[in-house]
Amino acid sequence: MKFEFSLAQLTVLHTSPVEIAKIAANCGYDYVSxxxxxxxxSDEVKYDLKKDKKLMKEVKEVLNSTGLKVLDIELARIYDGMDVREYEGAMEVAAELNAKHILSSIWTDxxxxYIEKFNELCELAAKYNLTVDLEYVPIAGVKNLKETLEVLDNTNADNAGIMIDTHHVHRAKDDPKMLRSIPEKYFHFAHICDACKDIPSDExxxxxxxxxxxxxxxxxxIEIKDILNNMPIVPYSIxxxxxxxxxxYGYEExxxxxxxxxxxYCEKYVTGREYATI
Known part of the structure; x- marks a missing residue:
């Protein structure tokens, strides 16, 4: 079975879009996030591909010469007082780079x-043929699988999705078997990593x-195989x-x-699950 992998920005945080794309291509990734x-x-360096046409051209050259693809653009956070239209520029970039997904998370209680704003976000993203994949984070407003499913249950958007992160499933103490109840159409990609087994009590x-x-x-x-084998096989963003x-080692190594x-790990332990048509 062939697994597909993407290199997520947080893994090599302080790299430009050109640098992360080159690293991903050199290391054999299928995608870059x-x-x-x-x-x-405070320590962020912004690389705005919508405004920096030279940088956009360089990114496209790396993609075209290597066959690397852009999987997703991050991170469309939902928080108090936000306006989803502030994310439209990034969506335009995603569409221009033929990306498939926008990653989102919710940081308000x-x-x-937040259900209203998530629906607005899906509506805006649909204009650019992008899915909006909701990631729950144990330190955020929507912090577990149950709360995430409540959001999806309250949207009629065809482009809504769920983005499972193995770290967050473990930290939220969610039962991986809960993933089996989720329709396959909601799964587009996942984040994978391992971490210490003990869950810190201190936030x-x-x-x-x-x-x-x-x-x-x-x-x-983390029992990663239990998580991945209860959901369909999708591209895994590391x-x-x-x-x-x-x-x-440095970023590339x-x-x-x-x-x-x-x-x-995936070749040894991951088979995924077969889904009936829903």
Missing amino acids: LRQIYMGL KKGY EEMTRILREERLYLGEGG ELPNLKKVAE HAKRCIETARD
């Missing part, structure tokens, strides 16, 4: 509000591990930030080890 919607963090420590100490597949204590590994360990 680009950050074009920024988080407002106001259920009626600050959970956040630190999430952002800087995830592990190669098979190195930690989101595996680890500051120590990057310091030791770290990215190479990410895909090598992921491919070995």
Whole structure:
């Protein structure tokens, strides 16, 4: 079985779109996942492909010469006071690069509000033939599978989806078997990584591990196969930030080890599940 992999921005965080694309191509990835919607963090360097035509041209040259594809653009966060139209520029970039998906997450506890905004986001993305894939994050507003499914149950958008991250499933203490109840149409891609088995009780420590100490597949204590084998096989975007590994190996070697360990693990343990037509 052939598995497809994408290199997520957080794995090689401080790289430009050209740099991450070159690393992904050199390491044998099928896709790259680009950050074009920024988080407002103090150490972020913004690479706006909509405004920087020279950079856009260089990215296209890498894609065309290597056969690498763009899987998704991140991160369309839903938060208090936001306007979904602020993400349209990134959607235009995604469409121009033939990307397939926009990654989203929810960072407010106001259920009626975030369901409304998620529907607006799906409507806008549909203009660009993009899916909107909702990722739950244990430190966010929508923090587990149950809450995510409530959002999907309250949208009629054909382009709505769910983005499962193996780290978050483990940290949320969700039962992987719950994934079997979800229609196949909602699965478009997934994030994979490993992490320590013990779940931090302190949110600050959970956040630190999430952002800087995830592990190669098979190195930690997450039952990754139980998660992946309860959902269809989709492209796996490797989101595996680890500051120590990057310091030791550099970005490209770290990215190479990410895909090598992921491919070995998937070939040994992942079969996916067969879905009836729903």
